[in-house]
Amino acid sequence: MAFLTFENVGITAMAAAVPRTVIDNYKYTQYFPEEQVKEVVDKVGIYERRFADGHTCSSDLCHAAAEKLFADNDIDRSEVDLLIFISQTPDYRMPATSVILQDRLKLPNSTIAFDINLGCSAFIYGLSVAYSMMSGQPALRKALILDGETRSKVYSPKDRRTAFLFGDGGVAALLERDERFGKSFFSLNSDGSREGLIKIDAGGYRNMSSAETVKEKVVDEYGNIRSDEQGYMHGGDVFNFVIREIPKDIKNLCVRTGEDIQSMDYYVFHQANNFINSYIAKKMKLDTAKIPSTIAKYGNTSSVSVPLTIVSELKNELIDKKKLLLSAFGVGMTWATAIVNFDNCQISDIIEI
Helix, strand or coil, X not given: CEEEEEECEEEEEEEEEECCEXXXXXXXXXXXXXXXXXXXXXXXXXXXXXXXXXXXXHHHHHHHHHHHHHHHHCCCHHHXXXXXXXXXXXXXXXXXXXXXXXXXXXXXXXXXXXXXCCCCCHHHHHHHHHHHHHHCCCCCCEEEEEEEEEHHHCECCCCCCCCCCECEEEEEEXXXXXXXXXXXXXXXXXXXXXXXXXXXXXXXXXXCCCCCCCXXXXXXXXXXXXXXXXXXXXXXXXXXXXXXHHHHHHHHHHHHHCCCHHHCCEEEECCCCHHHHXXXXXXXXXXXXXXXXXXXXXXXXXXHHHHXXXXXXXXXXXXXXXXXXXXXXXXXXXXXXXXXEECCCEECXXXXX
């Protein structure tokens, strides 16, 4: 457990963009029988998702969200000194997508820009990086976190284990320094021995793209089909990891900080599936009315799921001071928990592109 504490940095505005194409999971039956589809959908609680078209990247969703944020809050772009782009579905292998977005958003050349490639816990990791950089540097006036994923392009529609889970979205969050935010706390963790639980085997530089790696093949006794360049997940092992590590990490952070877990105004969890989040809530005796959810309408949007849930479900709830516990886990494996204060956070309406 890497424990970090910061003071007087917080999120002052947020916006989100999702693709306009809505996928009805019950009708996502091209490769599976209807009764099998219904069984899967009812179990995971994901009824709709958003899919980007072939020309739309994560950066496009983030660009739209950022422009919405700038317009709604009359932001002076010359004051944005830091841009962090979070994604595992970037535009290119190189250059970094953050640098492309710096130009598209007409931010000054003095803007620090870099990418974070991590997975579902990456928004919390990204927050910790931005908080750290801003905490001791008065020269950093505003930071922009752009978090986008097009996971619909990563997983095979012919693999029943993942075909109904993932969706696309992008979020922009503006960070500033202000004493009203007080202290924030982070716990960041990793365990690379579990790297095989969620993975794409080929297409990188360990196992480079070839005619063989893009070829679809039957991968198990159930007839699931994917290529080596499409993602897979061992769901049972991921669940066992979650129930062992996540409640423990949340408890440890609260003990370390002296915070009463029951005193949080909201708990925003990674939107993996309903069963996992219900289990965590029950195990930790949390008030389910304080746990916003977007699983049903957006599915698992990877690192975007935590900030997208805030924008979607807490738009009118963060004007007054609120204390949120954020928790996410994912590919790596990595997991993260944070306790952060919101105060007069301006949240825009979600836009479709």
